[in-house]
Amino acid sequence: MFKWKKLGRIFDPRDYQPDSWMKEFAQSPSVLIDEKHVGVYFCSRPAPAPDGQYLSFLASIDLDRKNLLEIVNVCQAPLLSLGAYGTFDEFGTNPISVIREQDEVRVYYAGWTRCESVPFNAAIGLAISHDNGDSFTRLGAGPVLSYSPDEPFLLGSPRIRKFGGRWYLWYVSGKEWLRGEGKPEPVYKIRMASSADGINWGKFGKDLLASKLGEHECQACPDVIFRAGKYHMFFSYRDSHNYKSKEGGYRIGYASSVDMMRWDRRDELAGISVSKKGWDSEMVNYPHVFMLDGETYMLYQGNEMGRSGIGLAQLVGPQDWRDL
Amino acid sequence: MKWSKLGKIFDPTEHSLPHNCHEFAQSPQTLVLSDRVRVYFSTRQRDNVGKYLSHIAFVDFDKSMQHIIDISQHTIIELGDLGCFDEHGIFPINVVSDGDRVLAYTTGWNRKVSVSADASIGLAISHDNGLTFQKYGKGPILTASLNEPFLIADAFVALYGSLYHMWYIYGTKWKQFAEADAPERVYKIAHATSNDGINWQRDGRQIITDRLNADECQALPTVFQRAQTYHMYFCYRQAHGFREQRSHAYRIGYARSSDLTNWVRDDSNAGIDVADDGWDSQMQCYPHIFELAGKAYMLYNGNEFGRFGFGLAVGDES
Numbered sequence: 001m002f003k004w005k006k007l008g009r010i011f012d013p014r015d016y017q018p019d020s021w022m023k024e025f026a027q028s029p030s031v032l033i034d035e036k037h038v039g040v041y042f043c044s045r046p047a048p049a050p051d052g053q054y055l056s057f058l059a060s061i062d063l064d065r066k067n068l069l070e071i072v073n074v075c076q077a078p079l080l081s082l083g084a085y086g087t088f089d090e091f092g093t094n095p096i097s098v099i100r101e102q103d104e105v106r107v108y109y110a111g112w113t114r115c116e117s118v119p120f121n122a123a124i125g126l127a128i129s130h131d132n133g134d135s136f137t138r139l140g141a142g143p144v145l146s147y148s149p150d151e152p153f154l155l156g157s158p159r160i161r162k163f164g165g166r167w168y169l170w171y172v173s174g175k176e177w178l179r180g181e182g183k184p185e186p187v188y189k190i191r192m193a194s195s196a197d198g199i200n201w202g203k204f205g206k207d208l209l210a211s212k213l214g215e216h217e218c219q220a221c222p223d224v225i226f227r228a229g230k231y232h233m234f235f236s237y238r239d240s241h242n243y244k245s246k247e248g249g250y251r252i253g254y255a256s257s258v259d260m261m262r263w264d265r266r267d268e269l270a271g272i273s274v275s276k277k278g279w280d281s282e283m284v285n286y287p288h289v290f291m292l293d294g295e296t297y298m299l300y301q302g303n304e305m306g307r308s309g310i311g312l313a314q315l316v317g318p319q320d321w322r323d324l
Numbered sequence: 325m326k327w328s329k330l331g332k333i334f335d336p337t338e339h340s341l342p343h344n345c346h347e348f349a350q351s352p353q354t355l356v357l358s359d360r361v362r363v364y365f366s367t368r369q370r371d372n373v374g375k376y377l378s379h380i381a382f383v384d385f386d387k388s389m390q391h392i393i394d395i396s397q398h399t400i401i402e403l404g405d406l407g408c409f410d411e412h413g414i415f416p417i418n419v420v421s422d423g424d425r426v427l428a429y430t431t432g433w434n435r436k437v438s439v440s441a442d443a444s445i446g447l448a449i450s451h452d453n454g455l456t457f458q459k460y461g462k463g464p465i466l467t468a469s470l471n472e473p474f475l476i477a478d479a480f481v482a483l484y485g486s487l488y489h490m491w492y493i494y495g496t497k498w499k500q501f502a503e504a505d506a507p508e509r510v511y512k513i514a515h516a517t518s519n520d521g522i523n524w525q526r527d528g529r530q531i532i533t534d535r536l537n538a539d540e541c542q543a544l545p546t547v548f549q550r551a552q553t554y555h556m557y558f559c560y561r562q563a564h565g566f567r568e569q570r571s572h573a574y575r576i577g578y579a580r581s582s583d584l585t586n587w588v589r590d591d592s593n594a595g596i597d598v599a600d601d602g603w604d605s606q607m608q609c610y611p612h613i614f615e616l617a618g619k620a621y622m623l624y625n626g627n628e629f630g631r632f633g634f635g636l637a638v639g640d641e642s
Contacts, residue, residue: 086507088473088474090438113437113442115434115435116437117412121407126470140470140471140473141470141471142470142474146467149447149460149463149522150462152404152409152463153409176407184406184407
């Protein structure tokens with residue numbers, strides 16, 4: 001079993017009011033590491049419109065590489081504009097995942113659109129930075145990964161990786177919308193696609209993980225690293241109802257695979273859960289695991305789906321992952 | 325080719341239709357069977373919020389195209405589930421006989437906020453001569469992509485050699501022409517190919533040049549072959565004012581190709597135009613060419629986008 005030491009919350013956009021464009025939410029963290037800094041990219045939101053609806057934008061902070069609890073820079077404006085009228089990402093870019101590729105930085109993101117019968121839909125877009133991640137421009141007005149016969153809606157939660165020169169995208173795909181008392185609620189599962197160029201994708205076409213909470217379990221944020229001969233996935237999962245409470249809220253699960261296609265889900269090994277009190281006492285979700293200077297860290301978001309910010313944990317053990 | 329008009333042949337308000345539809349018979353497209361010509365079209369139901377839902381229905385003609393044999397009263401293809409691309413309507417449908425099955429390429433519509441709706445292309449398959457179709461999955465086979473960001477619609481599929489060809493349209497922009505008006509859509513004709521009719525490779529370009537201006541809207545391509553030449557008919561219009569002004573409304577355009585790749589637009593040889601008065605005097609749209617007993621026929625809609633039915637013309641190939 002993994003053992004994580006929580007280092008606490010490292011960023012809460014509410015601490016930067018009233019001057020920052022970020023009002024609340026720091027969701028879906030992922031990192032870009034350079035010599036001095038660990039850049040943390042995430043999604044944040046200005047105040048909602050009068051009708052209560054939010055837009056979500058790409059944001060970043062820089063952490064001191066020698067002291068990850070120290071923020072040395074906070075972005076002063078969104079790093080990527082929203083899509084044009086009628087496009088798939090007109091109302092938000094969230095979640096996101098960043099990766100360096102030669103002289104550029106790419107962000108893969110779920111674009112939000114709003115619908116009449118269901119609250120929203122999403123597809124996965126790509127934007128590119130030529131200034132080391134300070135600003136991004138979308139590659140085209142449409143998505144790079146969109147709907148298909150067995151992935152009918154809600155393509156989101158992208159996590160981009162490159163292994164052995166090939167691009168891999170883990171993401172989620174909607175299965176159905178459940179009608180209930182209030183708004184319809186979606187069910188989505190983790191899937192995968194691969195690509196030679198990161199632009200044209202072939203879908204694997206199968207749900208990767210068995211569902212633990214029944215067929216209506218929602219799975220998100222499939223964050224994969226390769227270590228000790230295996231692929232390791234940390235992800236989030238929750239029930240499709242009552243998920244805004246502690247009881248039904250997001251938890252962090254774990255699975256491993258030798259070939260990226262067959263996954264052995266063993267949530268009991270994940271080793272990180274909600275705290276007794278505080279900012280991550282109701283939910284822990286959207287994990288991102290990275291290695292830095294010989295240590296392994298996990299960034300994650302806490303209560304209210306990340307409304308209250310991002311925290312950091314450091315791996316205590318095991319150091320050898322071969323026996324997991 | 326010159327087209328001789330045979331007049332309006334179907335008016336939906338004169339018949340009982342399924343789903344409580346009583347107006348609109350849009351985009352007629354055929355399945356030629358041994359004893360009849362089955363003409364599919366999209367008709368409209370008002371839903372509980374007062375908006376339209378487009379449903380597929382068909383009317384069977386005898387092979388003289390002069391007598392109606394039957395009109396469907398059942399559900400030919402279900403609209404999509406909650407949140408699916410075809411939840412709020414299917415319009416149009418293109419049917420292709422493929423061995424012992426019939427393939428249907430549907431355009432599914434879903435309502436949105438900001439813009440009114442989006443569309444994607446789906447596939448459904450019939451094993452009963454086109455009486456009913458079952459969907460190939462809940463999602464679309466062709467939808468928005470990097471450079472075709474929305475409004476993927478109007479598929480027309482034909483098999484040449486061992487390759488399936490699809491002509492379809494894609495949206496390029498939503499443009500606001502006047503401050504008080506909602507933005508209007510602009511769309512163009514494109515082409516894709518497939519080995520199986522399911523997985524498509526797009527050419528990724530507009531294949532028919534604009535005639536009016538860069539905001540010209542091009543829709544509903546239909547293609548047929550004569551000798552070594554491929555002929556495409558389609559409709560086109562101005563991006564705004566097209567509902568009210570005769571001069572801005574849909575007309576039928578024409579292009580030809582010898583290689584299915586390069587098309588020469590030549591509307592002056594379309595051979596059909598709006599009438600001085602009557603059912604197709606304001607606009608002509610949604611052409612569909614089919615062959616029967618060695619002759620080429622064109623089905624098409626007239627005024628008000630087919631609210632009161634469709635007509636027929638026969639090609640003069642002498």
